[in-house]
Every structure is written in structure tokens, then in C-alpha cells.
Amino acid sequence: MPLIDRVKERTGSDLSDAELAAMIDAITAEIEARFGPAGPITIELGDPVDPNSRFRRVLRLPRAMDSAQPATIVELDPANSGLAGNEVELAAGDYRVLHGGRTLQRLNGGPNGRDYWAPLVRATYTPLGDQAAREEVTIKLMQLDLSYRGGLRSERAGDYSFTLGSADVTEEREKLLASLGRERMVMA
Incomplete structure (x- = not known):
């Protein structure tokens, strides 16, 4: 399944394909700048x-x-x-x-x-699973970017309430990107 379809399915986004493709391209460029291109x-x-x-x-x-x-x-x-x-x-x-x-x-x-x-x-x-791991991080970064609403942490409809928090989207993005640089443990 193409990556854009996986993003739409997992995020439920109603953004246009062109906008989602631009977001995917930006994340892919960020990953390649940090870890190099996927491949051999x-x-x-x-x-x-x-x-x-x-x-x-x-x-x-x-x-x-x-x-x-x-x-x-x-x-x-x-x-x-x-x-x-x-x-x-x-x-x-x-x-x-x-x-x-x-x-x-x-x-x-x-x-x-x-x-x-x-x-x-x-x-x-070619490292095993390299492309699959990059695609998974791309999807998670898309979910994070699409769900981020400033400092709003939670909201409730009945007897309306909301919670503001100091959710640091930059810190969460760094954790996701750093997961690509770690060696994945494989038992030999």
C-alpha cells in the first residue's frame, strides 16, 4: 500500500493528497538529512x-x-x-x-x-527493515503533526472542560527521529 494511503488510513486526515504528499516529502527530507538516504x-x-x-x-x-x-x-x-x-x-x-x-x-x-x-x-x-522503519516513523510524525493543537492537551464535550499542558511537540519529534538512529536489538 502506498505511504500516502497508509497515512490517510492511520491519521484519518481530510487534507488533500497534495498537502499530505508535501508533508511526507518534508519529513523524508528531514530523515535523509539526518541519517542519509535509504538504501545500500x-x-x-x-x-x-x-x-x-x-x-x-x-x-x-x-x-x-x-x-x-x-x-x-x-x-x-x-x-x-x-x-x-x-x-x-x-x-x-x-x-x-x-x-x-x-x-x-x-x-x-x-x-x-x-x-x-x-x-x-x-x-x-541494504540494512534489513530500514525502509519500513523510516515509513513507520514518517507515519507517526504525520500523526503528531496533524494532532498537535498548540498547548491543548485534552478537551471534553459534556460540561465542557479543557486542559492546557506543556506538550513539547519538538521533544516528541526528536524521540521519534532518534529511534531511527538506534540499533534495533536482534537476538542471534
Whole structure:
């Protein structure tokens, strides 16, 4: 379901599609300015100066990999040469993705088989659930923006009463945006 339809369904807003799309675009721009665009990321794993890094059979990814998306894993050995000839792009049979995308295991039966990872590994992959988390935060920010009515916290119709509060919409927005920057806990 398109994001604009999900926003309309969850907020009950009667704003025009053009206005809702403009609000979504503004929130998306804010998220991208803070966390970068959604999509593939590139990270480097290992430590070329640590002699023990040469004997790692598994590497832990900081963000889980979406196995349904393409990934590129490149080993650099020796890592400090800077020569393109020392970079080997691994085939899918050279490694295995484990623990819900959190761990890469080196396999010795593939075309570039080895028992251990090279001292430095460059991985380009799409984090698992990144786009879904961004869309959920976008919807929650839309709900917050559409429901904010100044300092009015509550209102009642019978024997009319209202409550003013110091609801800090900026603080709530920051909490929602900060949730994208936190690592989501995955049990391996």
C-alpha cells in the first residue's frame, strides 16, 4: 500500500493528497538529512594492524543485512597496500549470512574459498527493515503533526472542560527521529 494511503488510513486526515504528499516529502527530507538516504550502505570490517583479525571465521555486521537485496563483499589483503589487485570481490558461495543477517561466515568451498576472512573486508549491503522503519516513523510524525493543537492537551464535550499542558511537540519529534538512529536489538 502506498505511504500516502497508509497515512490517510492511520491519521484519518481530510487534507488533500497534495498537502499530505508535501508533508511526507518534508519529513523524508528531514530523515535523509539526518541519517542519509535509504538504501545500500558501505562499511569496513576488521583491523589491518590487529594480528588476530586474520583468524576470524565470522564477522558481525552493525546493522542486519537484508538477504533479499544485492550485496557486495570485498576482501582487501594485504589491507594496507591500496592496490586494486589486492581486492577480491567474493561470490555468493564464499560466505554465508547467519543470525537474521547479523553475521557473515567465511566459507572455504566457494570460488574464492578461505578458512578465514582477510584483515579488512568492505561490505556494501541494504540494512534489513530500514525502509519500513523510516515509513513507520514518517507515519507517526504525520500523526503528531496533524494532532498537535498548540498547548491543548485534552478537551471534553459534556460540561465542557479543557486542559492546557506543556506538550513539547519538538521533544516528541526528536524521540521519534532518534529511534531511527538506534540499533534495533536482534537476538542471534
